[in-house]
Amino acid sequence: MAKAPVTVTVTGAAGQIGYALLFRVASGQMLGPDTPVRLKLLEIPQAVKAAEGTAMELDDCAFPLLDGVDITDDTNRAFDGTSVALLVGARPRAKGMERGDLLEANGGIFGPQGTAINEHAADDVRVLVVGNPANTNALIARSHAPDVPPERFTAMTRLDHNRALSQLAAKAGASVTDIKKLTIWGNHSATQYPDIFHAEIAGKKAADVLGVAPDGSGGAAADDHQWLTEEFIPTVAKRGAAIIEARGASSAASAANAAIDHVHDWVLGTPEGDWTSAGVPSDGSYGVAEGLISSFPVVSRHGRWEIVPGLEINDFSRARIDASVQELIDERETVRSLGLI
Ligand SMILES: NC(=O)C1=CN([C@@H]2O[C@H](COP(=O)(O)OP(=O)(O)OC[C@H]3O[C@@H](n4cnc5c(N)ncnc54)[C@H](O)[C@@H]3O)[C@@H](O)[C@H]2O)C=CC1
Numbered sequence: 001m002a003k004a005p006v007t008v009t010v011t012g013a014a015g016q017i018g019y020a021l022l023f024r025v026a027s028g029q030m031l032g033p034d035t036p037v038r039l040k041l042l043e044i045p046q047a048v049k050a051a052e053g054t055a056m057e058l059d060d061c062a063f064p065l066l067d068g069v070d071i072t073d074d075t076n077r078a079f080d081g082t083s084v085a086l087l088v089g090a091r092p093r094a095k096g097m098e099r100g101d102l103l104e105a106n107g108g109i110f111g112p113q114g115t116a117i118n119e120h121a122a123d124d125v126r127v128l129v130v131g132n133p134a135n136t137n138a139l140i141a142r143s144h145a146p147d148v149p150p151e152r153f154t155a156m157t158r159l160d161h162n163r164a165l166s167q168l169a170a171k172a173g174a175s176v177t178d179i180k181k182l183t184i185w186g187n188h189s190a191t192q193y194p195d196i197f198h199a200e201i202a203g204k205k206a207a208d209v210l211g212v213a214p215d216g217s218g219g220a221a222a223d224d225h226q227w228l229t230e231e232f233i234p235t236v237a238k239r240g241a242a243i244i245e246a247r248g249a250s251s252a253a254s255a256a257n258a259a260i261d262h263v264h265d266w267v268l269g270t271p272e273g274d275w276t277s278a279g280v281p282s283d284g285s286y287g288v289a290e291g292l293i294s295s296f297p298v299v300s301r302h303g304r305w306e307i308v309p310g311l312e313i314n315d316f317s318r319a320r321i322d323a324s325v326q327e328l329i330d331e332r333e334t335v336r337s338l339g340l341i
């Protein structure tokens, strides 16, 4: 028997990421080749026409799995019956705006969207926040949805994870498929910590392959600790800014790709013997303050993210995880003081 269509809501549908994302969702790359999708596109009134143009192109693809497209500027209607909510639309940082201003502007978007999800979404709703600052926007949305299990609100760090995979593979002369158990910890910001100390390259410990010792004492090659601290970590953490510099616009296709990967793995499971990274509500694991939406090593089993337990954290990693988590604590304090959570 054919499966029932799954309702997927995309906010900011007329934006750059929306344009790169919708066609892949409609083609079945996110939920699998046997799951029809019904799309709901939310935009601000000025961008509804552009979203209609995208919907015309979706029609023109004649995707067999696309069961319908609904375009609206009404938040309640956009989340009616939704099972997958991709919160992409956000207020971009304008010139002269402080981080607090940005958080406040986004509170005006993610608070009402959380409320609408609480009231109108399907019982199995899963939420992925892409719009920046993604972790704290997810926290704001979640705090407005008391009837939705908290673990259904997640923030995207899969793009950072994929960037780290690619950088590590290039350094090791390996394929990305040879690399397992890489982790992004903390915030989707320049403080994030891409951790290679549990990673494996073709079954061997990445730190051994690369001669990187956690205390900087060197290994096979003295330069490799420097590669970790001065190349790998900053390249991954500042990749978004480097793309903006090069392209004149922020990452769009790679961000859409990461959103597809995140939801695909959440719904359909992560492969055995590996894990990925996602911003999920902390249960206090690894000393991360409970309730923060922080990036962790995660697997998905039976449709739920689980934080990978029991990893040993060396002092090098500890300091970097703590710094990124502190930034999340500070953002939480700011939105609390603004009455947004
Ligand atoms: N977590 C991550 O790894 C990444 C996050 N991002 C973030 O994703 C967000 C979107 O990026 P782009 O698509 O490139 O931006 P964009 O500016 O091209 O598109 C954003 C769209 O959101 C819409 N929008 C604004 N407020 C809205 C609201 N209240 N409801 C519905 N739609 C609304 C705008 O009209 C616009 O069409 C940005 O915040 C960006 O910083 C981008 C790359 C990676």
Ligand SMILES: O=C([O-])CC(=O)C(=O)O
Binding pocket: 132, 159, 239, 240, 241, 243, 250, 251
């Ligand atoms: O900084 C931005 O707006 C884009 C972003 O999050 C990224 O590419 O990681």
